[in-house]
Amino acid sequence: MARGRSLLAYAATRGLLAIPMLLILLTAVFFILRVLPGDPVLALWGGREPPPEIVEAARHELGLDKPPWLQYLDYMSRVFRGDLGRSIGEFYRGKPVWGEISSRLPATVELSVGSMLVASSVGIVTGVVSGARRDTRLDVVLRLYGTVIWVIPIFWLGVLFQIVFAIWLGWLPPHGRWQGTDFPHPVTGMYTIDSLLERNPAHFWTALRHLVLPCLTLGLVLSGFFTKTVRANMLRTITADYAEAAHARGVPGRKIVTRHAFRNALVPVVTVLGLQFAILFAGAVITEKTFSIDGIGLLLLESVVSKDMTMIQGIVVVYATIIVGVSLVIDILGAVVDPRIRL
Amino acid sequence: MRLLPRVHLEDWLPRHSIVGRIVHPLFEERRTLAGRMTWIGLGLLVAFIVVAVGANVIAPFDPILPADEKNVPPWTEAVVNRNETFTGWTGNWTLLSAAQSINRVGATSNLAGQVEVLRSFALDVKRDAVLSVGLEVLVLSNGTDAGHYPVLEVSRDAGMTWLARFEVRTTDRLERIDLSAFAPWHAWDLTRESFRVRITHASEAGAAGNLTVDFVGATAQWKSFWHLMGTDAIGRDVFSRALYGTRTSLIIMIIAVSAAFAVGFPLGLYSGYRGGNFDKILVLVMDSLYAFPGLLFAGLIAVLLGKGVVNIALAITVIYVPLYFRVTRSQVLSTREELFVEAARALGAKPRRIVFRYIAANVIMVIPVIFSISAADAILTAAGLSYLGLGLSGDVPDWGLDLSAGAERIDNGIWWSSFFPGLAIVFLTIGLSFLGEGLNDILNPLAKKERL
Numbered sequence: 001m002a003r004g005r006s007l008l009a010y011a012a013t014r015g016l017l018a019i020p021m022l023l024i025l026l027t028a029v030f031f032i033l034r035v036l037p038g039d040p041v042l043a044l045w046g047g048r049e050p051p052p053e054i055v056e057a058a059r060h061e062l063g064l065d066k067p068p069w070l071q072y073l074d075y076m077s078r079v080f081r082g083d084l085g086r087s088i089g090e091f092y093r094g095k096p097v098w099g100e101i102s103s104r105l106p107a108t109v110e111l112s113v114g115s116m117l118v119a120s121s122v123g124i125v126t127g128v129v130s131g132a133r134r135d136t137r138l139d140v141v142l143r144l145y146g147t148v149i150w151v152i153p154i155f156w157l158g159v160l161f162q163i164v165f166a167i168w169l170g171w172l173p174p175h176g177r178w179q180g181t182d183f184p185h186p187v188t189g190m191y192t193i194d195s196l197l198e199r200n201p202a203h204f205w206t207a208l209r210h211l212v213l214p215c216l217t218l219g220l221v222l223s224g225f226f227t228k229t230v231r232a233n234m235l236r237t238i239t240a241d242y243a244e245a246a247h248a249r250g251v252p253g254r255k256i257v258t259r260h261a262f263r264n265a266l267v268p269v270v271t272v273l274g275l276q277f278a279i280l281f282a283g284a285v286i287t288e289k290t291f292s293i294d295g296i297g298l299l300l301l302e303s304v305v306s307k308d309m310t311m312i313q314g315i316v317v318v319y320a321t322i323i324v325g326v327s328l329v330i331d332i333l334g335a336v337v338d339p340r341i342r343l
Numbered sequence: 344m345r346l347l348p349r350v351h352l353e354d355w356l357p358r359h360s361i362v363g364r365i366v367h368p369l370f371e372e373r374r375t376l377a378g379r380m381t382w383i384g385l386g387l388l389v390a391f392i393v394v395a396v397g398a399n400v401i402a403p404f405d406p407i408l409p410a411d412e413k414n415v416p417p418w419t420e421a422v423v424n425r426n427e428t429f430t431g432w433t434g435n436w437t438l439l440s441a442a443q444s445i446n447r448v449g450a451t452s453n454l455a456g457q458v459e460v461l462r463s464f465a466l467d468v469k470r471d472a473v474l475s476v477g478l479e480v481l482v483l484s485n486g487t488d489a490g491h492y493p494v495l496e497v498s499r500d501a502g503m504t505w506l507a508r509f510e511v512r513t514t515d516r517l518e519r520i521d522l523s524a525f526a527p528w529h530a531w532d533l534t535r536e537s538f539r540v541r542i543t544h545a546s547e548a549g550a551a552g553n554l555t556v557d558f559v560g561a562t563a564q565w566k567s568f569w570h571l572m573g574t575d576a577i578g579r580d581v582f583s584r585a586l587y588g589t590r591t592s593l594i595i596m597i598i599a600v601s602a603a604f605a606v607g608f609p610l611g612l613y614s615g616y617r618g619g620n621f622d623k624i625l626v627l628v629m630d631s632l633y634a635f636p637g638l639l640f641a642g643l644i645a646v647l648l649g650k651g652v653v654n655i656a657l658a659i660t661v662i663y664v665p666l667y668f669r670v671t672r673s674q675v676l677s678t679r680e681e682l683f684v685e686a687a688r689a690l691g692a693k694p695r696r697i698v699f700r701y702i703a704a705n706v707i708m709v710i711p712v713i714f715s716i717s718a719a720d721a722i723l724t725a726a727g728l729s730y731l732g733l734g735l736s737g738d739v740p741d742w743g744l745d746l747s748a749g750a751e752r753i754d755n756g757i758w759w760s761s762f763f764p765g766l767a768i769v770f771l772t773i774g775l776s777f778l779g780e781g782l783n784d785i786l787n788p789l790a791k792k793e794r795l
Binding site for chain 2: 021289
């Protein structure tokens with residue numbers, strides 16, 4: 001590639017690359033769902049044998065009587081027009097898929113953002129300390145923390161927190177997002193932000209208390225990854241030429257860590273953040289189940305149980321779009337921060 | 344004095360054979376942090392394999408059949424209290440079916456001398472450590488004439504012999520009769536088949552007259568077995584299930600990881616060596632799959648394949664194929680440019696020979712690391728699938744399944760049936776990731792350079 005490649009050109013090519021990625025994911029999901037055992041039409045009838053003309057009508061309505069390739073094109077074109085169809089499952093039959101998803105999205109976003117905050121703050125602090133004090137006892141402890149916390153099952157940590165902090169100590173609520181029926185006025189759907197918009201500290205406190213355990217659970221597990229990555233990058237930057245040069249100039253060690261090593265260590269972290277989002281979403285599904293938070297994850301589980309094809313497709317489309325979009329943004333962000341990536 | 348000649352590893356395992364390149368550093372660096380982690384991980388893994396193989400021998404109870412009382416806490420012998428009424432009777436008392444209820448008129452007899460035998464007390468004593476046995480009787484004044492009273496006798500051998508006679512002279516009060524003093528009681532005395540209670544209508548005021556017994560119940564108190572990790576909601580031993588669960592987890596892990604290796608490694612070798620459009624498309628597809636949440640992807644495929652250990656393992660495979668592919672391919676790309684490959688090519692070696700003899704042999708060095716890391720992840724994924732209800736189901740002893748069944752009951756303070764299966768997962772995954780991380784530090788020369 002040419003050396004003077006502009007940021008805009010990089011962003012454009014990266015954006016173009018995102019499209020086939022999305023296409024491949026949607027195609028994979030389409031085919032997996034088509035071969036899923038269990039006829040959705042029969043499932044609608046609760047296992048009883050419906051009259052054949054009704055089966056035909058329902059199949060026609062769902063477009064299942066068309067040849068597969070036509071169904072595929074139909075599905076793709078509708079997805080790109082933003083039409084996710086209507087649910088065919090037993091829980092949400094006839095309701096628009098996007099409506100259901102958008103009503104569940106705020107809970108998942110709240111959980112994900114909160115967990116990411118916990119993960120990055122805990123992970124960066126432990127990683128920097130561990131890297132700056134390498135080969136000391138503290139470093140060994142923090143490295144072990146990073147390795148161990150990363151392989152602890154989220155649901156087990158969640159159950160542990162529930163037992164200790166909610167049931168034995170009674171400090172925090174064990175389940176759900178809200179207590180009582182006095183909900184904050186819905187603007188964004190995220191209770192913390194809504195209650196802040198209302199300027200109601202009692203509401204905000206309730207929302208926050210319900211968020212602490214889920215975010216801590218998911219965030220701590222994800223922080224292991226940050227600890228390891230930040231530590232590795234710290235080791236690289238702390239021994240880099242510019243850090244040694246600073247040392248030679250007589251800059252104190254603490255300043256080298258904060259000014260030189262720390263800042264440069266964070267750049268590669270931003271770029272691996274994109275991969276973290278896929279893990280974050282999978283983790284969010286488990287966390288939602290553990291803490292009974294009705295976000296998209298629980299919706300997905302319900303739809304898988306009831307074989308609600310359109311709902312599953314819709315949720316996967318939303319997940320895939322968010323993941324591809326986020327990795328696009330992060331790659332571009334990485335290129336802004338570190339011009340070498342554009343090469 | 345040395346009885347055995349000193350064994351040199353070098354004599355048995357050449358340093359530069361494929362296995363030797365892993366084993367030698369393992370012994371030489373055993374005192375470093377990475378070496379210690381590797382050995383701890385290896386030890387844990389071996390321990391789990393031993394447990395999986397020897398689960399039949401080690402497990403004190405059956406993993407599927409209820410072995411004891413429900414919800415016995417860990418590390419204790421719980422005292423189990425049972426109070427059961429009968430479900431079968433023979434005799435000529437009337438209205439007997441209502442006798443089990445304490446607030447409705449129970450069994451009535453209108454003639455002295457009538458005999459009723461009550462049987463099938465569902466005491467279900469699980470262990471022969473009976474602390475006490477008793478009867479509870481309530482005679483109603485409403486429906487009982489003066490001078491009429493019941494006489495109770497118990498039998499431990501299905502009515503062949505009758506022990507003790509108790510006359511219940513009080514009315515409207517639950518009379519508790521302690522039978523413990525009579526004879527030593529055993530679990531087999533209290534089964535549905537052997538334990539009987541006979542009530543006889545006795546009278547001091549002539550034969551005609553009513554007697555109404557509202558409630559007859561048998562009570563038993565016994566000590567449960569001692570359980571290391573307690574019992575679950577059906578009375579299965581959590582420890583035994585955790586032991587057998589090791590087997591399930593290891594089988595899923597081995598199938599998933601080997602299948603992912605069998606698909607991803609050759610694809611990565613071929614794609615990396617050949618390059619071109621084939622490589623580009625494959626990379627794009629693999630990257631797309633890698634970007635999507637693996638757990639959800641595996642969940643969809645698990646629903647597609649149906650439940651069962653092998654099916655779940657294959658569903659999980661899908662997540663790790665891209666991982667093996669990527670690692671192998673990137674390793675091939677760097678090895679391809681090495682001097683010895685160049686030399687082989689210059690000497691006229693065929694591409695097949697170059698790939699398998701020169702490149703694959705070097706690339707395979709990174710596989711143990713990836714193997715243990717993906718194995719840890721596969722166990723987490725399998726447990727996660729079971730937890731979400733997309734994986735295994737039914738009676739199969741599986742950590743994720745047990746954890747999710749137990750998680751619903753922690754609000755009642757029953758923490759052990761979800762805590763311990765999770766602990767097992769944690770130990771196995773920690774072992775595998777220690778192994779992976781340690782091996783990575785030891786085997787990867789780049790990381791080693793960085794450590795210095």
